[in-house]
Amino acid sequence: MSLLRIAVAGAGAIGRVHIEQIRASLECQLAAIVDPSPAAAELAALLEVPLFTTLEALFAERRPDGVILATPNALHVPQALACLEARVPALVEKPLAHALPEGERLLAASLACDTPLLVGHHRAHSPILAQARAVIADGLLGNLVAVMGTALFYKPDEYFAAGPWRTQVGGGPILLNLIHEIGNLRSLCGEIVAVQAMASHATRGFEVEDTVAITLRFASGALGNFLLSDAAASSRSWEQTSQENATYSHYDDEDCYVITGTFGQLSVPTMRLKRFGAAEDRSWWKPFICEQLPQDRDDPLARQLAHFCQVIRGQAQPLVSVLDGLQNLRVVEAIAQACRSHELVNVPLE
Template sequence: MTTPSIIVIGPGLMGLKHIEMIQAHPGCTLAGIVTPGRNGSSNIGERFPDTPIFDSLESCLASATPSGVIISSPNEFHYAQAKLCIERGIPVLIEKPITADHVEAVDLVDLAARRGAKVLVGHHRVHSPLLTAAKAIIDGGRLGRLVAFQGSAIFYKPAEYFEAGPWRSRPGGGPILINLIHEIGIMRAFCGEIAAVQAIASNAIRQYPVEDTVAINLQFRNGVLGTFLLSDAGASPHSWEQTSRENPVYPTYPAEDCYSVTGTRGTLDFPSMRVLSHPAPQSPSWHTPLVEEIIPVTREDPLARQLDNFLDVILGTAAPIVPAFDGAQNLRVAEAIRRSAETRSLVDIDAR
C-alpha cells in the first residue's frame, strides 16, 4: 500500500505543528508546504530545505498529486482552498473554524455531501481519550438523565500574543472565534445540539475593539441548561489547556477542572474524571452521600490521534470523527453567541 503524502497549507503556529507530526509519523510523508503570499514565512525554505515550497495551492496541485491536504491558513482562505480540494477529489483536513462564516460553511458541507468528499475538521480535542472516557460515562447512563452543564475557559494571554498577531485584537480575532469554538464542540459532544444561547460580552480589561470576556447561557435541545464563562484576560487555571495535561506548552493543575456535567444520578468533573454519584438502584437524595470515584484514563496527544484518523480517512478505513457538518455547526453556534452579545438578546439556533 502506498504511503499517504500530505501537503500542509499555512506554516504558521498550527501548520508547523502539523508538519512536525507528519514528519514524525511512520505512516505518511510530507509532500510539500504551501505559503500563500508567503504568509510571513520567508524563511520556510531554509527551515525545510528538502521539502517543495509553493506560494499557492493551485501551483502545488499543478506539480504534485497529494493523498491529502491539511489547511492551516488564515480563516478567510479556508473556503476556497477546501473547495478546490473537494472538487479535485483530495481528502482534506481543515483547521477550525471550517470557514470564515457559517454561510460558506453550509455551502462547503453541501458540496462535500454532493461529491462524497472526505473532509475532516480540526477540532482536535474531540480525539482526546479524556473525551472518549467522559462520553462513555455519560452515554452509559452513569449520571442518569442530564440536567446541567457548567464550563469555563479562563486564561491570561500575554501582550506578546497580540503583538505576534495584531489581527487577534480586532473583530473576528477575539476569544469567541479563536477559543470558544473548541468548547462548543465539546459541549455538543457532552450534551447534544444547542437550541438557544444568551451572552454578555465585555472588553473592559484590554479595551480592544473585540471581546476579552464573555458570559454565556445555553439551552440544549434535550432540555439540558448550561453556563459557560470565557476570558482571555483572567489569570486562572480553569481551562482545557491548563487542566487536561495534554499540551506541554502550558503549566497544568491536575486538581482543577474546567467542566462539570450533572445528571439526575450524579456529576462528572472534567478532566479530573471525578464522578460523584448515587449508584443504582439507590434513589438519589440530597440526604444520601454520593459515592466518589476517579475514572482512570491513559492520556495521548489528541493531535496525533487526529492525524491517525485523517490517514484512515484517506485510506478509506474510517469515517471522519469530526466531519464537515460538525465544523459548520460549531461555527453556527459561535456566530449565534457573538450575535447574542451584540444584541443582548436570546438567539435561537435552527436545527439543520
Template sequence: MPSRTSSASGPLVRIAVVGTGAIGRRHALFCMEEPDVSLVGIVDPAESAGGFAADLGVDHHRSLDALLERHKVDGIIIAAPTQLHRDIAMVAISHGVSVLIEKPITVLPAEAAELVVAARSTGAKILVGHHRRHNPVVQRAREIVTHELGRLLAVNVLWALLKPPSYFEPDWRRRIGAGPILTNLVHDVDLLRYICGEISSVTAQTKASARSHDVEDTVAVLLAFESGALGTLIGCDASPSPWSWDLNSGENPLLPLSRENSYRFFGTEGALEFPDLHLWRYRVDGEPGWTQPISRENRTVHVAADAYRLQLQHFVRVITGEEEPLVSGEDGMRSLQATAAILESAMTGRSVDPSRLT
C-alpha cells in the same frame, strides 16, 4: 530529500500542509513522523515558510494551485487564517482532494455550507480540526455522561486565563473576530455538542472592559440543549486563572498543567468533573440525598498519543476510505453556528437558535 512512497503497510498517503503558523508547523512535523504519511509539500506565501520546508526536505509553494500542478496529493491540511479556509478548501475539493480544515471550518456558516455541497459533488471528504474529540479522555467523558449520570440536567464550563500583552502585538488579535469566542471557545462549544447533544438556544453577553481593544475579553453564555439540559459557559482571557481546558488537560506540552477541572456535568444519578473524570454519586443504604455522604470515584484513561497525532491517523483512514470523518463538514458547520450564535446574541440582546444562522 525525496518523499517516501511506501511503508510496510502499503503505499503512503500523500499530504500537503497549507499554513506555517504554530499549528501548521505542528501538523507538518506530525506528518513527517507518521509512518503511513508522506509530506509532499508546504504551502505558504511567507518567505519564512521556504526555510521551514527546506528544513523538512520538502517542496515549498506559494499557492495551493502551484503545488497541485506539480504533485499528486491525497489529502490537504488547511491551517491558514480562518478567513482563507473557504477559498483554499474549495481549490482542494474541486480537485477531488480530501481536506482537514482547522477550526473553525470557515468564518460564516454559509461558506461552510458551500464546502459541504462542493465535496458531495466531487467525492472529497471534509474533516474539521476539532482535535479534542480524538482525545480518549473526551471520549470516556462522553460515555460516562451518556450511560452513568442518568438524565443530564445541566453543565457548567469555565474557560479563563490571562493572555499577556505580547499576545496582542499583532494588530489583528485586537480586532473584532479574533477574540476568545471564535479563537478559543469554539473548542468548548464543539465539546459540549459532542458530549451533551445539539444546542437549541443561546443567550449571551460580552464585555471588552479589561483592555482598550475592540475585541471582547469576557463572555457569559446560557445554553439550552435539545435534550432539555441547560448549560452555562464563562469565558475570559484577561484574568489570572487555572480553569480552562488548555491548562487542565495537559494536551498542549507548551502550557503548564494546573490540575484543576473546568467542566462539570450534572445528571439525575451523578455528577462528573472533567477532564480529571471525578465521578460523584451516592453509594448509601436508604434514601440518597444531601444529608448523606457522597462518594467520589476516580476514573483513569490511558492517553498514549497526542490528540493531533490521533487526528492525523484518523484523517489517513478517512482518505483511504476506512472511516468516515469523526467531525464532518456538516458537524463542523453546526459547531460554527452555535459559536456564531454567541456573538449574535451578544449583539442583539436576544436568544438565538443556532440552526437558523446562515
C-alpha cells in the same frame, strides 16, 4: 502498507505543528509545502520537500494522497473547494470558514462529492473526552440536567502588541477561543439549540470583549452556563487542566467542565465521578459514591493525524465532519449575536 503522501498548505505556527506531526508519523510522509512566503521556502529547503505557491500548482504537478489546510481562515473554504475539485481528501483547520455563508457553501459542495473532508477540531480526538462521552453514553449520570463550563485564562500584553487586530471586533475570545469549547460541549452533551450571553470589555478597555457569560440550552432540555475570559488570572481552562499540550502549565486539581445528570456528576478532565448507589435512593441527604476514573492521556493532534490517514484509506468516516464544523461556527455566531442584541438567540440545526 505504503506511506501516505500528505501536503501541508500554510507554513505558519499551526502548519509547522502539522508538519512535525507528519514527520513523526509512521503512516505518512510530508509530500510538499504550499505557501508563497519566503519563510515557507526556507522551511521547504531545510526539510528537502517540494514547495508550491498555490494548491492549483501542486495539483497540476502531483496529486498527494491528502492535504492539511492550515492557512488563514478566509482561505479555508476556497482551498477546501479546490481539494474537492481535485478529488484530494483534506483536513481543514478550524474554524471551518470565516463566515457562515461560506461554510454553508462548503457543506453543500461536500455533500455533492464523495471526497472526504475532516475539520481540524483536534480536541475531539482527546482520549479524555472519549472517556467522558462513554460515561455519559453508558447512563452513569442518568438524564443530563446541567453543565457548568469555564475557559478562564490570561493573555499577556505582548499577545495584543504583536497583533493589534486582536483588540478590535472579531479578535476577542468569542471568535478565537470559544469554538474549541463549543465543539467539546456538543460532543459531550448534544446539540445546543439556543443561547443567551453578556459580554464585557471592562478589564482591558479594548473595543473587543475580554469576558463573556453564556447560557446554553441543549436539545435534550439540559441547561448550561459557561464563563469565558482571556483576562482572568485563572487555571480553569482546557489547556491548563487536560495536560495535553506541554506548552502550558498544568494543574491536576482543576476542572473546566462539570456535567450533572439525574444520577450523578462527572468532572472533566480529572474524571472524578460522584453518583448515587441506587436510583430509588436519591436524596441530597444521601452520600455519593465517589470514584476517580483512570485517565488515558495522549496527544490529540497525533491521534487526529492517524484518523485522517484512516479517512484517506477509506477505513473511517470523519470524526468531525463539515456539518460538525459548521454547527460549531453557528453556535459561536449565535453567542456573538446574543451579546449584541441582549436577547435569546436560537441556533439553526440541520
